[in-house]
Amino acid sequence: MTVWPGRDGAPVSCNEKLKVLAENERELRSVMSDAFDDAVLMGVDPEAMRALLVEMVRSLPGPAGAPS
Numbered sequence: 001m002t003v004w005p006g007r008d009g010a011p012v013s014c015n016e017k018l019k020v021l022a023e024n025e026r027e028l029r030s031v032m033s034d035a036f037d038d039a040v041l042m043g044v045d046p047e048a049m050r051a052l053l054v055e056m057v058r059s060l061p062g063p064a065g066a067p068s
Contacts, residue, residue, distance in 0.1 A: 004017075004018065004021050032053060035049075035053075036049055036050075036053070
């Protein structure tokens with residue numbers, strides 16, 4: 001993602017925040033890819049695994065005090 005929208009809709013522009021967000025994205029993509037590959041290699045239906053990953057994201061709790 002090249003643009004990270006803030007709560008107010010304006011893009012996040014702080015370079016340090018952008019570095020952290022980019023690193024987090026890289027790490028998440030790597031972990032999710034590894035988990036997906038492992039599941040498929042063990043016989044899990046790829047679409048079922050995708051649905052599980054989507055549901056995991058949807059069920060994430062918001063940070064304390066932050067609007068949903």
